[in-house]
Amino acid sequence: MIDRKLPPAFGQVEKIELIKPKPIILGNGLKVFSINGGGQDLIRIEFIFENIAYDASKPLQSYATNTMLNDGTSELSSSDIADKIDYFGAFLQTDFSNDQSSVTLYSLNKHLSETLPIVKAIISDSIFPQVELDTLIRNQKQKLSVNLEKNDFLSRKIFNSVLFGNTLYGYDTRAEDYDRLTQVHLQEYFSLAYQPENCTVVVSGKVTDDALKLIDELFGESWTGGKSVGPNNFNFYLGTGKEHYVEKADALQSAIRLGKVSINRSHLDFPGMQVLNTILGGYFGSRLMANIREDKGYTYGIGSALVSMKNTGYFFIASEVGADVCSSALDEIQKEINILKTETVNDLELDLVRNYMLGSMLGGLENAMSHADKFKNIYFSDLGYEYYRDYINTVRTITPIEIQELANKYLDWDGLEKVVVGKKD
Amino acid sequence: MVSFERFTLDNGLRVLVHEDPTTPMAVLNILYDVGARDEDPEQTGFAHLFEHLMFGGSVNIPSYDEPLQRVGGENNAFTSNDITNYYITLPAVNLETAFWLESDRMLNLAFSEKSLEVQRNVVGEEFKQRYLNQPYGDVWLKLRPLAYKEHPYKWATIGKSLKHIEDATIEDVKKFFNRHYNPSNAIMVVGGDVKLGEVKRLSERWFGTIPAIGKVARKLPAEPVQTEERIETVRANVPLDAIYKVFHMPARTDQGYYPAELISDVLSRGNSSRLFRNLLKDQKLFSEINAYLTGSLDAGLFIIEGKPLPGVTMETAEAAIWTELDRMKNEAVPEHELTKVKNKMESTMVFAEMSLLDKAMNLAYFELLGDADQLNTETAKYLAVTADDIQKHAQDIFRKENSSTLYYLAN
Numbered sequence: 001m002i003d004r005k006l007p008p009a010f011g012q013v014e015k016i017e018l019i020k021p022k023p024i025i026l027g028n029g030l031k032v033f034s035i036n037g038g039g040q041d042l043i044r045i046e047f048i049f050e051n052i053a054y055d056a057s058k059p060l061q062s063y064a065t066n067t068m069l070n071d072g073t074s075e076l077s078s079s080d081i082a083d084k085i086d087y088f089g090a091f092l093q094t095d096f097s098n099d100q101s102s103v104t105l106y107s108l109n110k111h112l113s114e115t116l117p118i119v120k121a122i123i124s125d126s127i128f129p130q131v132e133l134d135t136l137i138r139n140q141k142q143k144l145s146v147n148l149e150k151n152d153f154l155s156r157k158i159f160n161s162v163l164f165g166n167t168l169y170g171y172d173t174r175a176e177d178y179d180r181l182t183q184v185h186l187q188e189y190f191s192l193a194y195q196p197e198n199c200t201v202v203v204s205g206k207v208t209d210d211a212l213k214l215i216d217e218l219f220g221e222s223w224t225g226g227k228s229v230g231p232n233n234f235n236f237y238l239g240t241g242k243e244h245y246v247e248k249a250d251a252l253q254s255a256i257r258l259g260k261v262s263i264n265r266s267h268l269d270f271p272g273m274q275v276l277n278t279i280l281g282g283y284f285g286s287r288l289m290a291n292i293r294e295d296k297g298y299t300y301g302i303g304s305a306l307v308s309m310k311n312t313g314y315f316f317i318a319s320e321v322g323a324d325v326c327s328s329a330l331d332e333i334q335k336e337i338n339i340l341k342t343e344t345v346n347d348l349e350l351d352l353v354r355n356y357m358l359g360s361m362l363g364g365l366e367n368a369m370s371h372a373d374k375f376k377n378i379y380f381s382d383l384g385y386e387y388y389r390d391y392i393n394t395v396r397t398i399t400p401i402e403i404q405e406l407a408n409k410y411l412d413w414d415g416l417e418k419v420v421v422g423k424k425d
Numbered sequence: 426m427v428s429f430e431r432f433t434l435d436n437g438l439r440v441l442v443h444e445d446p447t448t449p450m451a452v453l454n455i456l457y458d459v460g461a462r463d464e465d466p467e468q469t470g471f472a473h474l475f476e477h478l479m480f481g482g483s484v485n486i487p488s489y490d491e492p493l494q495r496v497g498g499e500n501n502a503f504t505s506n507d508i509t510n511y512y513i514t515l516p517a518v519n520l521e522t523a524f525w526l527e528s529d530r531m532l533n534l535a536f537s538e539k540s541l542e543v544q545r546n547v548v549g550e551e552f553k554q555r556y557l558n559q560p561y562g563d564v565w566l567k568l569r570p571l572a573y574k575e576h577p578y579k580w581a582t583i584g585k586s587l588k589h590i591e592d593a594t595i596e597d598v599k600k601f602f603n604r605h606y607n608p609s610n611a612i613m614v615v616g617g618d619v620k621l622g623e624v625k626r627l628s629e630r631w632f633g634t635i636p637a638i639g640k641v642a643r644k645l646p647a648e649p650v651q652t653e654e655r656i657e658t659v660r661a662n663v664p665l666d667a668i669y670k671v672f673h674m675p676a677r678t679d680q681g682y683y684p685a686e687l688i689s690d691v692l693s694r695g696n697s698s699r700l701f702r703n704l705l706k707d708q709k710l711f712s713e714i715n716a717y718l719t720g721s722l723d724a725g726l727f728i729i730e731g732k733p734l735p736g737v738t739m740e741t742a743e744a745a746i747w748t749e750l751d752r753m754k755n756e757a758v759p760e761h762e763l764t765k766v767k768n769k770m771e772s773t774m775v776f777a778e779m780s781l782l783d784k785a786m787n788l789a790y791f792e793l794l795g796d797a798d799q800l801n802t803e804t805a806k807y808l809a810v811t812a813d814d815i816q817k818h819a820q821d822i823f824r825k826e827n828s829s830t831l832y833y834l835a836n
Contacts, residue, residue, distance in 0.1 A: 002630060004485035004529055008521035010496040039447070040775050070696065078706070082696035087765040089772030108772050135706055142712035142732065145664040149560040250662075252553040285494045297546025300554050320554050322546075352495045359497020359516050363450050367779050 012396075013358040018388055019371040021202070024212070027221035030196040033375060036207040037368035041109045043205040044369050045116070045215070047123055048102040048376070049198050050231040054168045058185050060177050062168070064136060065189045066094050066101040071132035073125040078132055081118055090115040098169050099231070099310040099380065101193065112211055120218040123194050128186040137178045144175055151248060151255035151421040152320060158244050159257045159419045163314055167234040195225030200379070204372035234311045236261045241415040247423060254326040254422025258333065259316030260415055265308040265381040269406060271394035273315075276406050277306045278353050279345060280336060281317055283360075285352070287336050288317065296332065298325045308381060315410065323423035330418075340407040344400035357395045426801055427784050429614075430621050431792075434628060436637035437609030441788050441797055442624045443616035445781060451517035451617035452781050455527055456789040458612070459605035460507040461584075462577040462645060462723065470584020473504040474548050474593055475601050479511065481540030483530035496522045504582050507722040508793065514782060517618035521627055528631035531611065534602055536595055548590050552583050560663045561833060571657050571829040572671050572726055576648035578719075607638040612792045614785040648673070648724060655829040660836050665712070667732045668742060669831040672822045674727040677720050678794055684810045684818040685718060685727060690766040691758055691815070692716040692729070692749065697765070699749055700729075710737050710745050722794075727822055739832060753819035757812040770807045 021033035051062050070085075070092055071078040085092045088111035093104045103123055107115040147153040157172055164170025201219065203211070238261055263270055274282070281288040281304030288302045302319035321329040345353075364370055378387045429443045464471045479502065480489045493500055498515030513523045556562045565581050573579035584590055613632075615624045651673060675681035692700050693716035700714045714731035729750075733742035777783050791800040 002634075004525070004532075007492050008519075008525050010519040010522055011516075013497055013516050013518075038779070040778050042772075042775060042779070079697065079702060082702070083765070086695040086697040086769055087761070089768035089770075106776070108775065135709070138709070138734065139705070139712040142665055142734065146560050146732075149662075149664060151558065252558045253550065283494065284499070285490050293547055294543060297543040298550070300547055300551040320550075320558070322550055322553065352491065355497045356494040356499075359519075360499060362497070362516055363499065363514050366448060366450070366781060369779070 012355055013362050016358070016362055016365070016388075016392060018365070018374055018385060019368065020385060021372065021375050026216055026219060028196045028223055030199060030201060030219055030223065032201040032203060032212075032215060033372075033379070034203040034207045034212065035368045035372045035375065037371070038206055041206055042106065043109055043112060043203065043207060043211055044104065044106050044372070045119070046102055046104045046202045046372075047119065048100050048200045048202065049193050050228075051099055051101055051168060052193050052198065052229050052231055053189070054232045056166050058180070059168070059171045060181055061185045061189045062101060062193065063096045064133075064181050065128070065186045065193070066096045068128050068132060068136060068186060069094050069103055069122045069126050071136075072127055072129045073121045074127055075125070076118070076121055078129075081122065084118055085115060088114050092119070109206060109208060109211060112214060116214055116218060120223070124223055126190055126194075128183050128190070130183055133181060133183055133186070137181060141175045141178050144173060144178075151251060151253065154246060155255035155257040155318070155419045155421045158246065158421070159259065159316070159417065162239060162242075162244055162417045162419065163259065163261055164234070164236060168232060169234060169309065169311075191226075192229065195228055196223050197225060198228040202372050202376060204368040207368075231310060236312050238415065239417050241417060244417065244419045245424065246421045248421060249423070251323050251422035253320045254323050254420055254424065255318075255320050256326070256329065257316060257318045257419040258416045259314055260417060262306060262313045262315040262410060264310075264313030265377070265387070266383060267313070269410070270306070270308070270313075271391040272398050272402060272406050273306050273410060274391070275353060275357065275395060275398050276340065276403050276410075277304055277315070278357055279349065279403070280304050280340060283356055285356070287339075288333065291336060292319065292321070292329055292332050296325070296328070298322055298329045298332075310380065324425050326420065326422065326424045330420075334413045337407075337411050337413050340411065341404065344404050346400070350400060350403070354395050358392070361392070427778060427788060429788055429797060431797065432625060432628075434608065434633055436633070436635055437640070438628070438632050438635070439612045439792065440624065440628050441612070441614045441792060442619065442621045443614065443784060443788060444619060444621065445617050445784075448617050448781055449517055450514055450781060451520045451523070451615065451619050452512060452514050452785040453520070453523040453527060454510065454512040454614045454616075454782070454785040454789050455531075456612045456793060457509045457511075457605060458610045458793060459509055460505050461580065461582045462506050463605065463643065464577065464580075466577070466580075468589055468593065468597060469580040470548070470582070470590045471593065471597065471601060472509055473582050473584070474544060474590055475598065476502050476504045476509050476511075477544040477548055478534065478540060478598055479530055481537055481544065482535035483526075484533035484535060486526060486529050487535065489526055489530065493522060493526055498522065506578055506582055508790070510786060510789065512782060512786065520615075520619060520623075524627045524631040527613075528635065531606060531608065531632065532635050534598075536599060538595055541593065541595055541598060545590055545593060548583075549587055552587055552590070556581075556583055561667060564669060564831065564833060567657065567659060568669055568671055568829070568831055571655055571831060572673070573648055575646040576723060577645060578648070578721065578723065603638075604641055608632065608635050609637060609640045612789045614789045616785040616788075617781050645723065652826055654825045656832070657830070658832040658834060660834050663833065663835050665732045665735075666739060666835050667730065667833040668739060668746075669833065670729045670743075670746065671829050672727040672824075672827050674718065674725055674822050676724045677722050681818055681821075682720075683806050684814040685822065687763070687766050687770070687807065687810055688753060688815055688819055688822070689716045689718055689727065690769065691753070691762060694766065694769060699752075700731075703749060704731070704745050708745060710734060710742055743830075750819070750823040754816065754823055756816075758815050760812070763812055763815070767808055767810075771804050774804045
C-alpha cells in the first residue's frame with residue numbers, strides 16, 4: 001500500500017540554461033539577434049523601435065503611427081497587405097508599449113520570401129492614408145467609450161496618470177486626442193522613428209540560413225535612414241500616497257489599484273524585490289490570494305507586480321472586489337504589507353517560493369521564442385546575461401532578514417497611491 | 426504531428442503519453458467528461474463551482490496548491506459547457522508529485538464546509554466580475570436561453586443566476602463528485618520530458634487502486650429544430666448599441682463542423698475577411714464586427730456580433746449582415762479566398778504545436794471526441810472542404826427561421 005499522506009521525494013531545479021542569441025550587424029548598422037531552435041518550420045521576426053520624441057501635445061502620435069503601419073504603403077493598400085499576409089497563413093502584429101513600438105511577423109519558413117517583403121514595405125514606406133486614419137479615429141473612439149464603462153480600465157488610467165503625469169507612461173486617453181490626429185503627425189513620427197538606427201531585430205524559431213540571407217537582402221544596405229534622436233527620457237517623482245476615489249453608484253464590484261513608482265530591472269534590489277513581490281501577490285499561493293480570495297472570498301483574483309520600464313519601474317497591487325467588502329479588502333491589504341515589514345518570512349514559505357520561482361522560470365523557457373523574450377528583457381534594460389545568473393542566485397539564497405529589509409525600504413502603505421473605482425461600503 | 430502512446434488502466438482510466446525531450450518540463454492534464462450541460466436545471470453553475478472545490482483539499486492531502494508550488498509547479502483548470510479540464514506544469518524531475526496530487530483528488534475530496542463557503546463567494550465575485558459588472562457582460566446569459574429551449578446549453582457555465590451558486594450544499598457536492606469524478610470518466614495526458622515506461626509505472630501506482638465506477642450514460646434532452654425566427658431586445662447602461670445574431674449549426678464531431686468553421690474564417694478571420702473589410706472599412710457601418718462558433722460537442726451556435734456606428738440604424742446594420750450571409754449562400758467562395766482560409770488554418774495548427782500544454786490539452790480533447798489521433802488528421806479535414814460544401818452549409822445555417830437575434834440597446 002502506498003502512503004498517500006506522504007509527498008513523493010522532489011528536487012529543486014538545478015540547472016536553467018538560457019540560449020543566448022547570435023548577434024549580427026548588417027551593412028547599414030542594423031542589429032539582428034537570432035535564436036534558432038524548435039521542430040516546427042516556423043519563424044518569428046520582430047522589428048522593435050524605441051519610442052522617441054514624445055510630445056505631450058500629440059500624445060497619440062507614436063501609438064497611432066504603430067497601429068496604422070499595416071494600413072497602406074505607396075504600393076500596397078491595406079487590403080493588399082491583409083490579403084497577402086492571410087493568404088500565406090502568416091500573422092502580422094503591431095504592438096505598442098510604453099518604451100517600444102514593434103512589428104512582428106509570424107510565418108512558415110516556406111512562405112517567408114512572400115511575407116517578409118511586406119514587412120519591409122510597411123516599415124520603410126507606410127503612407128497613412130486619410131481614409132484609414134478616419135476609420136481608426138472613428139472606431140477607437142467607440143471602443144474607448146465602452147472601456148470607460150469598465151471600472152478596471154478606469155482604475156488603470158487614473159493610476160498611470162497619478163504615477164507618471166504628463167508623460168507617455170502616464171497618458172490618460174481622451175476621445176478628443178483622437179480627433180486631433182492628422183496624417184502629417186503620423187508621417188512625421190514615422191520618418192523620425194522607423195529607421196534602421198532606431199531598430200533592433202529579434203529572430204527566433206527555426207532560423208535558417210535562407211531566412212538570415214533574406215533579412216540581410218531586405219533590411220541590410222538597401223534600408224537606409226537618418227540619424228536617430230535617442231529614446232524618450234522621463235523623470236518621475238514619488239507621490240505622497242493619496243486616495244483617488246471615483247464613485248460608481250450602481251457598481252457591484254470596485255476596482256482597486258494601489259502602487260507607487262519603484263525600481264526597475266537595472267537596480268541591484270530588483271531580483272530580491274521579485275521574491276518579495278511573489279510572496280505578497282505574485283502567484284496563486286501568495287499572501288494576498290490566500291487571505292483575500294481563499295480565506296475571505298472577497299474577490300475572484302488579486303495580485304501584485306513589479307514592472308520594469310526604461311526610465312523607471314513601478315509596483316502595484318490590483319483586484320476587483322465586492323463593493324460591500326471594499327473597505328475590508330483594503331484593510332487586509334494594508335495588514336499584509338505591514339506583516340512583511342514587521343515579521344520575517346518563515347523558511348517553509350520561503351523555500352516554497354524559491355522552488356516555485358525557479359520552476360516558473362524553467363517553465364517560461366518553452367521554445368526559442370521564449371528564450372528570445374528573455375533576451376529582450378535584459379537587452380532593453382542594458383543588462384547582460386549576468387542578470388539572470390544573479391536573479392537565480394538571489395532566488396536561491398536571499399534571507400528572511402533581507403526580504404524584511406526590502407519590504408521596509410520599498411513598501412509602505414502610506415506612500416501608495418490608492419485608486420478605487422466603484423463603491424466603498 | 427503530435428506523437429503519443431496510449432494505455433488504459435483496469436479501472437477504466439485512459440492515459441496518453443506524449444514524449445517531448447526538447448523541454449525540461451512535464452505536463453499532466455486531466456479532462457473530466459463533465460460540463461455545465463450535465464447539471465440539474467435547478468442547480469446550474471455547479472460543474473464550475475465544483476471545479477473550484479477541487480482545489481480545496483483531498484482526502485489525504487489538506488492543500489492542493491501548496492505542495493505543487495513547493496516542487497516548482499503551477500496549475501489551473503477551466504470548465505466549459507462540455508468538459509472540465511485540470512492541468513499541471515512542473516519540472517519533469519518532480520513529475521511524481523503531480524501523480525500524487527491528481528490521484529488523491531480523483532480518489533476522494535475532503536469536502537470541507539469552509540472551502541465550500543469561501544468558493545461560493547469567490548464564484549459569486551467571478552460572476553459579478555465577468556458577467557454583471559461589465560458592459561455587455563450578461564449577453565450570453567440572455568443569448569443561450571434565446572437559442573436553446575430544451576438542451577442544457579440554454580444556461581451558461583457560470584450558471585443561470587447567483588442564487589443557484591449560493592444554494593449549493595456539501596451534500597450536492599458529494600453527489601456530483603461520486604457521479605462524475607471517477608477513472609472511467611477521465612482522460613489523462615502526460616507529456617514533456619517523460620518516458621512511457623515511467624508514466625505507466627506511476628499511473629498504476631497512484632491511479633491503479635482508485636475503484637472503478639461505471640460511466641454514467643448521458644441522456645440530454647435534444648434541442649428541437651427551430652422553426653421560427655426569434656428576436657429579443659434589451660436595454661442597458663451601455664454606450665453603444667450592439668447586435669448578436671446566432672444560428673444553430675452542426676456539432677464539433679459532425680463533418681459539417683469543418684465547412685462551418687471555414688465560413689466563419691471567410692467572414693471574420695483577419696483584416697482581409699469579408700465582414701471586416703466590407704462592413705467595417707468600406708461601408709463604415711460598424712466599429713466592431715465578428716463571427717465565431719461555440720464549437721460545442723452537441724449541436725452548437727454560429728455567432729455574428731457587431732456594434733453599429735452612431736447614426737447607423739439597426740435595420741441598416743442588420744441588412745448589411747444579411748447581404749454578406751446571402752452572398753455566402755448564393756455564390757461559391759472564390760478559389761483564392763478558400764485557399765487563404767485553409768492556409769491560415771494549416772499554419773494555426775502548426776503554431777499550436779509550439780506549446781507543450783496546448784499539445785496535451787488537444788490530445789485529451791480529441792481523445793474525448795473519439796480518438797486523439799484525429800488531432801493529426803484535423804488539418805486534412807479542413808483542406809478537403811470544397812467551395813460547394815461551404816455554400817451548401819451556408820444555405821443550411823443562415824436561415825431566418827434558424828436564427829435568434831438579440832438587440833442590445835443603449836439606454
